[in-house]
Amino acid sequence: MVALFIMQVFFAGCATSDVFPTPTATKTPEAVNTLEPEATHTPTLTPEAVSTPAPEATATAIHEESLNTSKYDNVFVYTVEEKENEGRSLLHVAYPVTEQGGINARLEERAQEFIDEFHTIAAEQEAAYQTYLRDTGNRAISSGALYNQHFDVIVANTSLISFAIEQYRSLGNTGSTDVTVYFFDRISGTELTISDLFVDESYLTRLSTLTREELDRRALIQAFTQTDELDFSSNVARQEWLHTQRERIYNGTEPVEENFDSILFEDEGTVRVIFDRYQVGPGSDGVVEVTLPVASIADLLTPAAQELLGIEAKAPTPAALPSATPVPTPTLTPTPIPDTQTAPPPPAQPQVVQTESDVNCAEVPCVALTFDDGPSVFTDGLLDLLKARNVHATFFVLGQSVRVQPETIVRMKQEGHQIGNHTWDHSNLTMLPDALIKEQIAQTDNLIIQLTGEPTQLLRPPYGAYDEYVLSAAQLPLILWSVDPLDWKDRDAEVIASRISDAPVGSIILVHDIHKTTVAAIPAVIDAFGNRGISLVTVSQLLAPLTLVSGQAYRQRIAP
Numbered sequence: 386m387v388a389l390f391i392m393q394v395f396f397a398g399c400a401t402s403d404v405f406p407t408p409t410a411t412k413t414p415e416a417v418n419t420l421e422p423e424a425t426h427t428p429t430l431t432p433e434a435v436s437t438p439a440p441e442a443t444a445t446a447i448h449e450e451s452l453n454t455s456k457y458d459n460v461f462v463y464t465v466e467e468k469e470n471e472g473r474s475l476l477h478v479a480y481p482v483t484e485q486g487g488i489n490a491r492l493e494e495r496a497q498e499f500i501d502e503f504h505t506i507a508a509e510q511e512a513a514y515q516t517y518l519r520d521t522g523n524r525a526i527s528s529g530a531l532y533n534q535h536f537d538v539i540v541a542n543t544s545l546i547s548f549a550i551e552q553y554r555s556l557g558n559t560g561s562t563d564v565t566v567y568f569f570d571r572i573s574g575t576e577l578t579i580s581d582l583f584v585d586e587s588y589l590t591r592l593s594t595l596t597r598e599e600l601d602r603r604a605l606i607q608a609f610t611q612t613d614e615l616d617f618s619s620n621v622a623r624q625e626w627l628h629t630q631r632e633r634i635y636n637g638t639e640p641v642e643e644n645f646d647s648i649l650f651e652d653e654g655t656v657r658v659i660f661d662r663y664q665v666g667p668g669s670d671g672v673v674e675v676t677l678p679v680a681s682i683a684d685l686l687t688p689a690a691q692e693l694l695g696i697e698a699k700a701p702t703p704a705a706l707p708s709a710t711p712v713p714t715p716t717l718t719p720t721p722i723p724d725t726q727t728a729p730p731p732p733a734q735p736q737v738v739q740t741e742s743d744v745n746c747a748e749v750p751c752v753a754l755t756f757d758d759g760p761s762v763f764t765d766g767l768l769d770l771l772k773a774r775n776v777h778a779t780f781f782v783l784g785q786s787v788r789v790q791p792e793t794i795v796r797m798k799q800e801g802h803q804i805g806n807h808t809w810d811h812s813n814l815t816m817l818p819d820a821l822i823k824e825q826i827a828q829t830d831n832l833i834i835q836l837t838g839e840p841t842q843l844l845r846p847p848y849g850a851y852d853e854y855v856l857s858a859a860q861l862p863l864i865l866w867s868v869d870p871l872d873w874k875d876r877d878a879e880v881i882a883s884r885i886s887d888a889p890v891g892s893i894i895l896v897h898d899i900h901k902t903t904v905a906a907i908p909a910v911i912d913a914f915g916n917r918g919i920s921l922v923t924v925s926q927l928l929a930p931l932t933l934v935s936g937q938a939y940r941q942r943i944a945p
């Protein structure tokens with residue numbers, strides 16, 4: 386990016402970047418699918434946009450930069466927009482520009498890192514797309530890159546300015562959101578890290594304790610009062626949910642700096658701690674926030690920070706600490722559980738691993754690999770390696786991706802894999818009315834019936850999000866998972882393979898065939914299960930002879 390002082394300045398009314406809009410429908414990957422010629426666009430706004438087109442610019446590549454005013458004095462919004470690869474790669478970055486050069490340099494650097502990352506990822510995705518197009522003659526849209534950065538001004542007084550910068554990254558259909566808060570001494574332009582605001586590291590322990598307490602309280606309330614939404618079939622299911630949730634909370638609130646990199650000091654005398662999506666809960670929770678009274682940590686702030694923030698220093702009184710509203714102690718007496726639910730899985734005796742499609746999981750140890758969000762440009766390579774090893778898996782596919790890669794679906798069917806429904810466009814079904822839930826499923830099914838002659842028998846709701854309405858509207862059994870190696874997050878084949886390979890017998894394992902690194906992990910995973918004497922089977926095989934019922938959710942094999 387070119388230094389700000391030589392850029393043309395455009396004033397175009399109020400900033401729109403003071404809120405964090407979720408990427409809207411017009412920016413979702415399916416919008417990228419539009420292959421119509423682009424509409425006429427605003428001419429490029431800056432001289433450098435003309436002189437530095439994207440390396441492989443096509444007629445539709447766009448690079449626009451602009452500077453607009455915001456509702457804050459001396460805070461402008463710099464916006465960079467790029468559209469490349471016929472709209473398969475989209476970038477929208479907004480960052481603040483102030484009267485202070487030091488502040489601007491840091492924020493511009495941060496934005497540039499995000500833009501550079503976008504270029505690298507978009508080029509990788511595009512290369513995979515082009516290879517796929519060349520090999521198959523089909524277009525695949527699931528490889529697009531969508532990068533979005535927005536910011537919010539948190540504190541702006543004469544001595545201190547603080548911004549929260551939200552970055553959203555999406556490849557194909559799985560998006561992740563990171564929020565980072567920056568503090569600057571407005572006079573000197575010096576960046577203050579969050580730890581600079583505190584006298585020592587003990588603020589991490591304090592924040593960890595306080596946020597854990599609050600999140601734990603919320604989980605308990607959710608488990609015992611929102612039973613409609615969570616639909617626990619038994620106390621065991623509830624305990625399992627609570628256990629998983631607490632594990633996430635515990636890990637996401639470990640007292641380390643990276644877990645507390647988003648702290649907002651608000652005018653109301655509160656501190657808002659923001660956790661990234663997935664940090665302390667499932668993806669469907671989105672970004673999670675905990676608000677604490679500023680008094681609960683004020684004693685740990687440096688005198689300079691107290692002054693900058695306009696906070697009065699005083700030791701926290703017990704009353705200042707968030708007094709967790711006592712949760713009515715729920716009765717945890719377990720209801721009698723049928724033996725089948727507690728019976729240990731059959732011991733994994735070393736034996737000849739059966740990989741035939743008639744493997745009986747009541748007799749031999751099995752796990753099921755499930756691949757979500759495809760088909761993608763990586764799926765055919767995955768099918769090659771599954772075929773070479775005679776392994777069958779389950780693919781929860783998106784209708785919009787099936788539409789562009791129909792041959793991949795035909796091949797899945799021919800090679801003995803199970804095909805499940807993952808909706809048309811990865812919508813969160815809990816946000817849709819019944820009619821649209823049904824449409825998401827039926828539209829995908831109709832396409833699959835045309836290709837394979839059969840409807841899907843299983844539904845995996847995107848984000849694992851469902852409620853009683855989804856259960857009844859879906860008219861299919863819901864298949865969730867018991868092992869999630871977070872393959873979308875850590876793009877490292879070795880790490881992913883190791884997280885999968887010790888999955889217990891009976892597990893349903895969630896991975897995504899839209900990531901190259903996930904596909905690269907699969908040979909090691911197959912070897913590891915082979916060494917443990919565990920067969921890899923489809924979901925229906927794993928759960929057989931259980932008859933799967935519509936309106937029920939399944940996470941793993943329970944009966945031996």
Ligand SMILES: [Zn+2]
Pocket residue numbers: 757758807811847848
């Ligand atoms: Zn998904």
